Amino acid sequence: MHQWDFASVLANTDALAVGALGTLRIFAICLVAGLSLGLLVGLGRYSQRRAFYWPATAFVEFFRNTPVLVQIIWFYFALPILMPFSISPLAAASLGISLNSAAFSAEIYRGGIQSIDRGQWDGARALGMTFLQAMRRIILPQALKRMTPALTNRAIEIFKMSTLASAIAYVELLQQAKLIASLNFNPIEAYTAVAVIFFVFLWPLVQLTYVLERRLARDE
Amino acid sequence: MTILGVSGLTKRFGANTVIAGIDLDVKKGERIAVLGASGSGKSTLLRCLNFMEMPDAGTIALDGKVIGRRESELTLVRQRIGMVFQQFNLFPHMTALGNVMEGLRTVRRMSKPDARARAERELARVGLADKAAHYPAHLSGGQKQRVAIARALAMDPELLLFDEPTSALDPELVGEVLGVIRALAEEGRTMLLVTHELGFAYHVATRVIFLADGTIHEQGTPDEVLKHPRRERTQAFLARHKEFSL
Ligand SMILES: Nc1ncnc2c1ncn2[C@@H]1O[C@H](COP(=O)(O)OP(=O)(O)OP(=O)(O)O)[C@@H](O)[C@H]1O
Numbered sequence: 001m002h003q004w005d006f007a008s009v010l011a012n013t014d015a016l017a018v019g020a021l022g023t024l025r026i027f028a029i030c031l032v033a034g035l036s037l038g039l040l041v042g043l044g045r046y047s048q049r050r051a052f053y054w055p056a057t058a059f060v061e062f063f064r065n066t067p068v069l070v071q072i073i074w075f076y077f078a079l080p081i082l083m084p085f086s087i088s089p090l091a092a093a094s095l096g097i098s099l100n101s102a103a104f105s106a107e108i109y110r111g112g113i114q115s116i117d118r119g120q121w122d123g124a125r126a127l128g129m130t131f132l133q134a135m136r137r138i139i140l141p142q143a144l145k146r147m148t149p150a151l152t153n154r155a156i157e158i159f160k161m162s163t164l165a166s167a168i169a170y171v172e173l174l175q176q177a178k179l180i181a182s183l184n185f186n187p188i189e190a191y192t193a194v195a196v197i198f199f200v201f202l203w204p205l206v207q208l209t210y211v212l213e214r215r216l217a218r219d220e
Numbered sequence: 221m222t223i224l225g226v227s228g229l230t231k232r233f234g235a236n237t238v239i240a241g242i243d244l245d246v247k248k249g250e251r252i253a254v255l256g257a258s259g260s261g262k263s264t265l266l267r268c269l270n271f272m273e274m275p276d277a278g279t280i281a282l283d284g285k286v287i288g289r290r291e292s293e294l295t296l297v298r299q300r301i302g303m304v305f306q307q308f309n310l311f312p313h314m315t316a317l318g319n320v321m322e323g324l325r326t327v328r329r330m331s332k333p334d335a336r337a338r339a340e341r342e343l344a345r346v347g348l349a350d351k352a353a354h355y356p357a358h359l360s361g362g363q364k365q366r367v368a369i370a371r372a373l374a375m376d377p378e379l380l381l382f383d384e385p386t387s388a389l390d391p392e393l394v395g396e397v398l399g400v401i402r403a404l405a406e407e408g409r410t411m412l413l414v415t416h417e418l419g420f421a422y423h424v425a426t427r428v429i430f431l432a433d434g435t436i437h438e439q440g441t442p443d444e445v446l447k448h449p450r451r452e453r454t455q456a457f458l459a460r461h462k463e464f465s466l
Pocket residue numbers: 233236238256257258259260261262263264265
């Protein structure tokens with residue numbers, strides 16, 4: 001019979017709080033970096049010019065088809081061998097997760113941009129707008145609105161992927177749970193607590209995607 | 221005075237030669253109605269004139285200066301040539317006022333108060349001063365097209381291109397848009413107008429062009445082309461427009 005021991009989890013709330021901060025920090029970094037780099041790569045994937053299209057395509061294919069965990073470990077251990085500097089766990093994990101998110105969100109951006117009616121380009125260009133002006137003022141604002149549910153899903157994925165950083169001992173929630181479990185011999189309770197914390201963070205976000213999807217369906 | 225000089229204009233889509241060497245001089249104040257069967261290349265001709273489609277051969281001169289192919293030059297040319305589309309192509313995420321201000325702000329870099337004042341004037345000119353704050357989704361087709369015309373006019377174009385501006389409208393809304401175009405004609409604006417409203421073309425155009433096989437098959441005054449067409453295909457085309465009443 002298992003002896004439930006949530007008491008020692010509760011006794012370690014400050015450790016969990018530190019972990020939660022670590023999770024939020026890497027989430028914020030990867031969200032901003034991943035989704036902005038994704039926009040650049042997505043524009044490259046949309047471009048007719050080979051000089052933009054091929055590098056962007058290679059990037060997307062590479063990072064979509066290799067595991068994030070492997071990338072994180074690779075950045076952490078291999079990069080310092082190739083470069084004259086060492087890299088922190090936060091930097092290595094952020095790099096891996098951001099590049100992976102950029103690859104996936106690039107395809108969301110590309111699809112969103114392509115879904116905008118050709119007439120919008122016509123209307124913008126007939127006024128004398130350049131490609132970039134039309135993209136920034138006319139195409140992207142409409143495309144982003146359509147992409148919001150998909151991008152919010154990406155955000156949720158990024159949040160959950162942050163746990164992979166524990167593989168290189170970055171201090172986030174899962175890492176702290178490991179720590180608590182090893183000190184108190186209560187892995188089930190420690191990991192349950194982590195699951196609950198993730199749920200509390202993510203549930204509102206998921207609800208938000210539902211609202212956005214419904215609003216979008218109503219507008220169109 | 222020639223505003224737009226077109227010479228040897230050719231446009232192909234793959235093996236399909238849509239415009240086969242068209243020469244055309246548009247003089248200041250001229251109003252040219254462009255007629256032709258569906259697929260005869262009317263839209264393509266108009267879109268080549270402001271380089272929304274890249275011609276395969278030929279030259280286009282604006283105010284006597286041949287237009288090159290550099291994008292920076294083309295965006296300047298497009299600022300001087302207004303275009304109005306069959307499907308309006310209004311920006312749905314902007315109000316009517318926002319649509320009219322957009323070119324002034326983004327392209328002309330005009331200050332916000334100046335752009336707003338100018339856009340309000342243009343909306344008033346097309347009779348939509350009271351709809352400035354409305355989004356396109358809340359406007360009728362006729363109102364949308366009038367906003368689109370105001371948007372083009374705000375840029376002070378030397379030449380206006382209309383591509384079937386009333387074809388997407390319910391019949392009862394056609395009149396309000398034609399009314400606006402007629403008022404522009406009376407101001408002496410230079411325009412090319414693709415239309416199936418032959419009665420309107422007859423009364424408003426100074427010249428009528430009939431396109432067939434990618435060339436100007438017949439042209440002349442409205443009276444010559446619409447009432448006394450000399451060529452068989454023009455005659456057949458006009459006969460098909462039964463509702464045609466001058
Ligand atoms: N972007 C394109 N790619 C390939 N073919 C095209 C393209 N645009 C037009 N065409 C072809 O060129 C020809 C002329 O088309 P265009 O739209 O200029 O005709 P139109 O006279 O405006 O016809 P409508 O009265 O139906 O508007 C058609 O055969 C059409 O299929």
